[in-house]
Amino acid sequence: MSNIAIVYHSGFGHTQALAEAVAAGAQAVSGTKVSLVPVAEAEAREAELDAADAIVFGSPTYxxxxSADFARFEEWTSKRWMARAWQNKLASGFTNSASWNGDKQNTLVQLMTLAMQHGMVWVGLGLAPGFNHSKSSIEDLNRLGASIGAMAQSNADQGVEGIAPSDFRTFEALGRRVAEAAGRWKEELLAKAA
Ligand SMILES: Cc1cc2nc3c(=O)[nH]c(=O)nc-3n(C[C@H](O)[C@H](O)[C@H](O)COP(=O)(O)O)c2cc1C
Structure with a gap:
């Protein structure tokens, strides 16, 4: 059984719906327990984060x-950093913003840097870029062509209905990949300990 925690912030619900897609993808891998942890609850749920085999970080791009709320969480994690509490856990990340580009890459780099500071092992998206040739479409997985983590685009004047179904599928794929990696990682660590 591997435990995956998804720590996310969402000001207006878009990133939350995407975090739920990551959770659904992870949950689909047998032997995986998933917890969704809004950043506001992270401090109170510190033990859950410490017990996770993988932590997935998610923030809207602001x-x-x-976001400022996610940055506050990042600074709070310095306590866990001092204890090396997250050393060798797997990590991954996702973001969402209104524009197709919107400088989302910077957010993913920031999430990966957080994980690297903690000594975690980063799991990238692992999907070829979609929607980048004449026969491709908005329905392609990874339509925004990310590699570090998952990216979604949500129209500024809409709720979650303004997020392309392919983005939800891309986020599910990230969850599956992290859960599969966590299962293998845990088996290896258990075998070494035996
Ligand atoms: C303070 C603020 C800053 C934002 N900055 C960006 C930005 O830099 N790039 C972008 O594409 N969208 C930007 N947006 C749009 C949000 O990324 C977008 O609405 C997203 O879906 C919000 O996710 P949430 O509902 O989970 O908060 C910004 C929105 C807010 C409120």
């Missing part, structure tokens, strides 16, 4: 970066 002003080309993680």
């Amino acid at each position: 002003m080309g970066s993680v």
Whole structure:
């Protein structure tokens, strides 16, 4: 059984719906337990994060970066950093913003840097870029062509109905990949300990 925690912030619900898609993808891998942890609850749920085999970080892109709420969580994790509490856990990340580009790459780099500071092992998206040739379409997985983690685009004047179904499928794929990696990672660590 591997445990995956998804720590996310969402000001207006879009990133939350996408975090739920990551959770659904992870849950589909047998032997996986998934918890969704809004950043506001992270401190109170510290033990859950410490017990996770993988932590997936998710933030909307606000002003080309993680949101202020997520940045506050990042600084809070310095306590866990001092204890090396997350050393060798798997990590991954996702973001969402209104523009197709919107400087989302910067947010993913920031999430990966957080994981690297903690000594975690980063799991990228692992999907070829979609929607980048004459026969491709918006329905392609990874239509925004990310590699570090998952990216979604949500129309500024709509709720979650303004997010392309392919983005939800891309986020599910990220969840599956992290869960499969966590299962293998845990088996290896258990075999070494035996
Ligand atoms: C303070 C603020 C800053 C934003 N900055 C960006 C940005 O840099 N790039 C972008 O494409 N969208 C930007 N947006 C749009 C959000 O990324 C978009 O609405 C997203 O879906 C919000 O996710 P949430 O509902 O989970 O908060 C910004 C929105 C807010 C409120």
